[in-house]
Amino acid sequence: MLQPRLPFWEHVLSMRSILAGPKPLPPGARDLRLDMFRGLALVMIFINHVPGTVYELYTNRNFGFSDAAEAFVFMSGLAAGLAYSGAFRTAAPRWLAIARPWARARQLYFVHLTLTVVFLATFAGAAHFFGLHGLIETNNMRMLSREPLATLVGIPLLTHQFGYLNILPLYLTLLLATPALIMLGLRRPWWLLAGSVALWAVAGQFRLNFPNYPTPGGWFFNPLSWQLLFVVGLLAGLAMKEGRRVFPPNP
Secondary structure, rough: OOOOOOOOOHHHHHHHHHOOOOOOOOOOOOOHHHHHHHHHHHHHHHHHHHOOOHHHOOOOOHOOOHHHHHHHHHHHHHHHHHHHHHHHHHOHHHHHHHHHHHHHHHHHHHHHHHHHHHHHHHHHHHHHHHHHHHHHHOOOOOHHHHHHHHHHHHOOOOOOOOOOOOOOHHHHHHHHHHHHHHHHHHHHHHHHHHHHHHHHHHHHHHOOOOOOOOOOOOOOOOOOHHHHHHHHHHHEEEEEEEEOOOOOOOO
């Protein structure tokens, strides 16, 4: 049986509700959709770092100009806007609102150091017990044997990063900037977006990056460039927190 067609005014109201955006999340509630897609991004990142399997044929890197890393950084900004912006909208002391993302950044810093130690022990054990000495020449390990003192200074400074251990330094750096980004995004969102695009363009044009030490060059994940995806996600999260959309969909 054919469904009756909606009257014109009901159709208009339904379209207005779609364009208005989702309802605000209750205080303390999690958006399970975000958790699901962040999990999918992490699974695809893992698959893409283990080449030669049939699963890598179906990850999103085969169907566009981005990889799961871009999705993860965008959704990290989205999650930051949802999780941390509420405290900036209240009359609570500002330092309490700032402390939450900074506490998360501090936690990720120690997680990064722990993973680095486990990484070094694993590669050293493989070389010592199994004779796989080639491993200590890969993944930016070579500098540790050539300049051990300088490398041990660079590891806690995050200026020397080993292969596959360079995403957390980017994430915690963006979290340190999150309070300032949220305060500007709540007051002047389009200024924040314009400044983010300008910083991305300038960093790309003039090759601006955070320094590496003691190795030459810059960070593998340049925070001055990747911040654009984080900021776009943050602005979307700020709007979702209020039940609106900062980027309206095409009906």
